[in-house]
Structure formats: C-alpha cells, structure tokens
Amino acid sequence: MPDTHKRKHPGAGYVCLVAIVKRTVQASPEQIFAVLADGWTYSDWVVGTVHIRDVDEHWPQVGAQLHHKAGPWPLSLHDSSTVLAVVPNRSLKLRAGLWPLGSAVVEIILDPLTAGGTRITMKEDFEAGPLLFVRNKLNDLVLHRRNIESLRRLTDIVLRSTPKEVRR
Template identity: 90%
Template structure:
C-alpha cells in the first residue's frame, strides 16, 4: 500500500485538434486504429463488433516481440462525440484507466484531454514521479499521432 501522504499524480495531457469532436470521435470509434496512435500498442488482434459501446473490448498486443503482452481494453463509459473511458489491461503488469474528453472549441476545433492512471497490479505500487513523467510523455506522443490520423481522415472525407 502507498505510504500516507503520498499524492498520486495522474498523467493529464491536452491537445487542440483542428477538427470537430465528431471527426475526432470517429477515429476513437474505430478500434482498429488504436495501434496507429496509442504508443506501446503494436497490434490490434480483434475488436468487438459493438465497439465503442460500454462493455465492448479491443484485444491488443503491447511491447516488442518476444516480450509482447496480449491483453484487452474495455469501454467503461462512452458519450458519442464527447467522452471515451477505458480500462486498459497490460497483465501481468496491471491496468490503467484512460479517459478521453472532447471539448468543442469556438473555431470548430476540439480540445482533447487525456487522463491516465494505474488502477491495479504491480505498476500501481511502483509508480512514482518518474513513471508519471514517462506516462505523460507517452501520452503527448499518442495525442500527436491521434491528431495526425484525425487530420488525415478529415482531409480524405473532404476529397470525396
């Protein structure tokens, strides 16, 4: 158990995307794209047919071969074009809760807020400021990649 007085820092990252919340959510709603933008996820093995409805799972592989781990992420909450909350599994190392909040901006863009915190397993108990910094940096890169995919997707949609 963590010692009394220790304050856990949740990795919170924000990014503004020049696309509407529905365009951003369209990418989040396509579970097959997660290995393209979630740093550390190297392969999506399967996506439940009803993704991203609550209870749906995407099955992924994380980490380099031969050390890669197979696990699943489960939707905990979802509001179309506004919120996606997941339990991301990485057993035997643990699991984290990841929340993506989409806020529409007056200029037509979207502010994405990504919060991630460990909730179970050994990673929860070894977490420290360094881990938070690494998680924070990883999520900055994940949102940069998500931005690129959203912009590429919205450009394709405009061309058709």
C-alpha cells in the first residue's frame, strides 16, 4: 500500500493524499544532488518526461525552469517545471506542470544516514487542474508506482556516474 499523508486542500472541503516514496542509496547527498542539479537528466529518470527542451542557465536556483515534453507522441504535452525551494545537497522542491491536466508539487529530500548512504524521500501532490479533483486511491497507487520507478532510475544514474571508491 502506498505511503501517503492526508492533508486538507486549501479552499476545498475535502482531504487529498500526498504520495510519498523512499529509497536508500549507497551514495552521498552531494552525489545525488549533482544529478538533480543537472536539469538535462530529468527525462532519463522522471517517468513520463520524454524530452527536455531547455533548462534555465541558473538551474536549480529558486525560480529556474526546465522545459519538458511529457507523454507519447502525438499526445505529447509541452510544459515546464519551476524550482520553488532548494537547499543544496539536501532538498529540491518543484512545481511540475502538465497542462491542461494541471500541476503538482514535488519535493525531493536527501537525508544522510549514519551507517553511510542517503535516504531519498520523494513527495508529490497535485496542486491545480483537473487531476486535483479526480484524486482517488487508484490514481494515488499509479502515482506511487511511477515515483518508485523514478527513484529507481535516479539511483541507477547516480551509481553509474559515481566511481565505486567515492561512494559511501
């Protein structure tokens, strides 16, 4: 069953769920953040993103955007994701757009572990658009499974780009 947290949606009288996925990686937060800081890699690990069209030069600073294409051709949607908050080597919070379907807020948190390695926590919740209003357990399960795969892909990229002698 997906790890979710209930929260009250502002201005609405219902509770929606926040999908939370965690993964432990034998790499440092700095090694993982180096991949997050390279906006051109997002189509390699974010499930559903098929092409990065452009990345602002100041990515991943607050306000920076990466412009992406999501979904299969000919139904591909062009949109962008914007950095809402960043703590280098610790966390990245994005507004991920997918109009006309809406947008989501995605937060990635990197927690170093005392035994070595890092726990990656990925939280995602719809923020606007039709997807916000059709939330149900099936959608939450699909979102949860998608994010498990995204973190698996992110882990593969981090471990491929990190020499074994440098990993913690």
